[in-house]
Amino acid sequence: MASYKPSPRSKIIRSPQRAHYDKKTLYQVLDAGYLCHATYLFEGAPVIVPTAYVRIDDHIYLHGAANNRLLNSLAAQNQACVAVTHLDGLVLARSAFHHSFNYRSAVIFGTPGVVEAPQEKETILQRFTEQVLPGRWAEVRPPSAKELQATRVVGIKIEEASVKIRSGGPVDDEADYGLPVWAGVLPLQQTVGQPLADKQIRQGIKISDAVTNMVKK
């Protein structure tokens, strides 16, 4: 299956020309980030929580402490919804009404399940680290058996998904193109600053390759 079939909950109604349901586009949006928002029901009402994620094949994985309420609530639910959003720019139109954002937004739905096997947990945690900072896993102390046990990993099988992407310049009303107003796009992006060494860094320890490569990007 190369595309998801939208159901009433995932079908994009507004600006359907910006909707995508294919896995290729979905994976591109998911793989461009590492912070998502997930939701769980607390006494019947939804609560939203930001958390790290990684995609592996057709699963999104979340992790946290063993007593993490989001993870334990998700594990007890039979459906999960996770959103990943990248803000790409401010779209400045000639009218207030047509101001907008450029963005890439993915919303996925699926069945959550706890990952129990320590080896599988470790592989997933490795992917978490490598997704954020490629090469970092090999530089650091890997998790101990106790740390693996203290970590809850929940996988969500993506069963339904929608992506919405807006790019490009403003779309103004025909009559407004004649107005003496500057219009265009202010691009936004997440940038990496200069690395700050830990105060307790041992003398003689050089900055690592993984960090150097990230700063170069």
Place this chain on the structure above:
Amino acid sequence: MASYKPSPRSKIIRSPQRAHYDKKTLYQVLDAGYLCHATYLFEGAPVIVPTAYVRIDDHIYLHGAANNRLLNSLAAQNQACVAVTHLDGLVLARSAFHHSFNYRSAVIFGTPGVVEAPQEKETILQRFTEQVLPGRWAEVRPPSAKELQATRVVGIKIEEASVKIRSGGPVDDEADYGLPVWAGVLPLQQTVGQPLADKQIRQGIKISDAVTNMVKK
């Protein structure tokens, strides 16, 4: 009231030393952004949607088209949950286990209500624009009566809120400080790129002050 009283749904259990419930800190986190994630129930299950917001006093406002499903669902609910998250850095520890993010995260709960009065709607829309790009409102064509009518504005009175902030360097296990691993923080921030003029920009129109000021920041 200078602080919110945490209830079981908003009380931060994990790392309570990073929790804040005072309005000053909450407003700082909310006012530092303009994209939130909100949630509504669709056939009993939560759906998350990214959307623009603005805070005015003790309300969060969302807006969209009159047929916007999030807004109409919220208006029909008696509780809303909205999350605002800023990612500030990658926290690189000596062990995989202690890797983390620096972030500022706010989660608010409150009662949603539709704003009906056109004048109040216009004032709120002005704040939306000014929050993203100060000075822009005065540069553009203001909304017509028809555009105001086509815009749904929902206000959420903040009745409960929690903020969680992580900053600073990694916290490693005592035994790991001796490892030959570089540790520290990679700061992340959202930066504004060079403005791209609309292809249909009229000859002789200079870039506006609001845009110039935003790029300078």
